Amino acid sequence: MLNLNLKTTPFHERTSALCQPQNWRKWAGYFVVGSYEHVLDREYWAIRNSAALIDVSPLIKYVIQGKDAAALLHRVTTRDIHKMKVGQVAYTGWCDEEGKLIDDGTVSRLEERTFRLTAAEPNLRWLTMNAVGMDVSITEVTDDVAALSFQGPNTRKVLNKVTEKPVDELKYFRLMTNKINGADVTISRTGYTGDLGYEIWMDAKDALKVWDALMEAGSDYGITPVGILAMDMARVEAGLFMLEVDYTSTTHAWIESQKSSPFELGLDWTVALDKPGYFVGRRALEKEKREGSAWKMVGLAVDWVGMEKLFGKVGLPPQIPGSAIRASLPVMVGNVQVGYASTSTWSPLLKTYIALAHLQKPYYEVGTDVRMEITVEHHRQHAPAKVVKLPFYEPEWKKK
C-alpha cells in the first residue's frame, strides 16, 4: 500500500524526546521540529549567542559524479563551476530557459569529479534532462545522508572538541572531511543563519553518534537543539530567502508574474555571465542584465516611532509577531502599491521589525521611503518603512 505518512529524520529518536510542545513542521516529506520550547527566544538566541544544533536532514541532496559532472552543473546553474576547487562550496540558483528560478541550493565539490548539490525540491528530472549526452551519474542521497546545521559563535570551539582534525583553518564556503566520534563526516562552513556556522554531513546510520558527541561537547558552551522556526527568524536577518515563501519556482508558477529571476532576488553575484559556454537561461539573463530588472528583493526596516503612532491611536503599544510571518504584505508609496513583503519578522537582536520585500523599479533603491501593511487591532494600516541593504545583520565572525 502507498505510504503517505511523513518520514522521520535519522535524528528523530533524539529530537522527538526533546520537543516539548510537539511543534512539528513538515519539510520536503519529513517531520522536523518547529520549536523545542513553547516560545522561540532561547532557540533564537542560541543561534546568535552560543551554538544551535539544527536538524536539516530533509534538504534534498544529489551526488553528481563522473567525467562530465562539472559540465552538467556548469550548464544547469548560474555559477562558473569549472572554476571551483575541490573542497569549495558555492551557493547558486538555477533557472529555466527564460532565466527564471527553478530552485536554489549549494554545490559542493567533494572531489574533482564528484559534487553534492542541495535543493529545496526534487530536481532529478531537470538534472537528467540536462545531462543528455554527458558521462555523468546523478544519485539522490537525501535519505542516506543526514545533515546537521551547527550555527552560532561558539560552534567552532565545540567542533574542535569532537573532531579528529581541528576546524580552525576551514574557511567560509569551504568544506573538509573529518571524523566525529568515529564517524566519517564532511563539514562545510555554511548555513542559513548568517552567523558563524557549519553544516555537518554524515551517513544516516552515524547520525545519533554525531548528535550525542556534539551535545556532550557543547554542554559547557550553551549548545541548544533549535527548530526551524527560530532559524526562520535568523535567516531573514541574514537576508536569505526561501523557495515557495519568498519566490515561486517556475515549476509551480501559474502565471508569468509569479516567476522570479536571480537578479530580481539580488543574486547578481551568483550569475556568472562571463563564464564560457551555454548555460540554461543565459540569453534571457544577459538581456535582463542589459535592460535592468523590473523587480528587486530588498530589506525593509519598519519605523518603530511610526508603528507607535498607529498603535497609539487605539491605546496600545506596538504589537510584534513572536515568529517570522510568511504572509504577503502590501508595500505602498502614496496610495499606490509598489510591491509586497514575503517574509517579515521581529528581529530580537536588532530590535527592529524587518521584512524581505519585493519592490518594483525604481522603488527598490536603498533609502526609499515606503509603507508596509501592519494590522492594528483588526484594522489594516500602513507603517512607514525604509528600504535597506541586505543582510540586516552580519557579524564580523561570520566569515572570519
Added chain:
Amino acid sequence: MTTTQYDTIIIGAGHNGLVAAAYLAKQGKKVLVLERRSIVGGSVVTESFAEGPRRGEDDFSVDSINTGGTLRPDIIKDLKLASHGLSVDSAPQPFITLLADGSPLTLDAESIKRISEKDAARFPEFVRFMDKAAQIMDVTYATIMPRLPMNFGIREGYGLLEWGLELRLAGRKDMLNFIRALPMTAQELVEEYFESEIVKAAICAVAIHGSTMGPMGAGTGYTLIHNWMNRGGLAHKNVGKAGEITSALANAVKAFGGEIRTEAEVASILVENQIANGVVLANGEEISADRILSSADPKHTLLKLVGAQDLPPEFVWHTQSIKMRGSVAKMHLHTNRSHGIPEGTVVLAPSIKYLEKAYDATKYGEISEKPYLEVTTSGNVVSIHFQFAPYALRNSDWKVESGKVAELAIKTLEEYFPALHASRITHHIITPQDMESTYGLTEGDLNHGQLMLDQFLFMRPIPGWSNHKTPIDNLYLCGSGVHGGGGISGAAGRNVVRALK
C-alpha cells in the same frame, strides 16, 4: 587547416540542401554545399550497384532510395532546371495492383469496371478530390508555419492568411473534406468511395508508403494526401531519374556560382555563445560561414552536429522525442529484362487487413512475414520497396536478417511473376541501417521524422520551432524533417530561403 569565409554553408547535398543552395547562389550569396558521400543526391540518387566496371545496356543502375519524383514546378522554373539537365515527364503512369490470381489490375476508371462498376463510377470523383486535397497540401507546404504557441509576427500571419484563403477557395465542401481527411484512417477515407477490397487496399498502400503506420491508423488520411501530392497521383513518375533531379540541381548551384564539395563530412557545427559560425569536417578542417543550413535530419543536426550541451533542455527533450522509426528496406534486382513485370508502379496489397498485419510486426520489432511490396522497373532493374522492416529489430539484427528479407521479398514477388526467377542475375539490398549509415537517414526514416499528426504543420520538426530556426542563431534546418519536407518536392529547401530574411 584552411579557412575560407562563406555566406552560407549547406550541410548535405540532398535535394532540399541543393534547392536551398541554388536559390541562395542565385541571389549572389557565396555558398558551399558539403556532402559526406562521393556523389550528390542524398536519398534522391541513381546509383549503379554493378560489381566491376559494367556499363551501358547491362548496367545495374537504379534509383537507390526514393523512386523518381518531381520537384515543385515553381522550383524547376525559378532555378531553370530544364537548362541544367532535368527532363520532367508529367505524363500519368499506370498504378497496378496484383489480384489474387496473379493478374494485374490497373487503377483507372476503365479497368476497375471488371472488379466493380460502382467503384469505377466513383473513381473520377475520388481522383478529383485527391487532386484538390493535394493542391491545398501544396499551398500548406509552401506556407512557413508560425512558431505556435509563441506569438507570431505579421509576416507569418500573412502566410497563414494565404493558406486560409486557399482553403476557402477550395470550396466549402472540399475544404471541410480536406480537414476531415487528415486525421482519418486511410481505410475510412477509401471506404467512403469504394466497395471492392482490392481497390481500397491498393490506395491504402500509397497512404502507408514510407511511413511506419498501418491503414487503420489515424492520420493515414494525411499521409495519403501527402504521397498523392508528391507523386502527382497514385503512381511514381520519372522512375529511374531520381539522380537526374539532384544532378540538375547541382549543376544549377554551380552555374549560379555556388560550390559543392563531396567527401566532405561535417563532423560538428561550431557554436559560440549560441551562435553558429562554421563547421568542422571529419578530417579536422574548419570552415567558417555567417550562416549554416542543415538539410540533414533534425536529430542528427541538433544532437550530433551541435550537441545537446549547447541546447536548452526542453528543446533537447523535444528533439530526442522526434519519432523516426524507419521500417523500409529496398531490394534492387539486376535482371536480364525478362522479368515479366509490367511498367509502372506495381503494388502487392491484397487487402487492408493484409497491410495492417504487415504493419503490426513493427510494433514488436519484427519484420512482416507477409510484406507490403511496391515494385518499379527501370530497364533491366527491378526495385522492391519492402514494408515493414523496422530499423530496430527486437530479437535479431540486420546482419542476420538482410539476407532473409531479400529472399522473402524475391520469393513473394516470384509467386506473382514466375519469370523473374530465371531472369535474376544479382541483387542489392538496402536495409534501414544502411539507410542510416550510407544515406544519413537517422533510424532509416525516409522522411527525417515520421509524417504523423503530432509532427505536422507547426509541430514539425518540434512544437515552437516550425520556422526553420533553432535555438542556435544562424543555424537553420532545411531538410525533410521540417514543415514542407518529406518527399521530393523541394519545398523545405525553398521555404528556408524565405525564412532567412
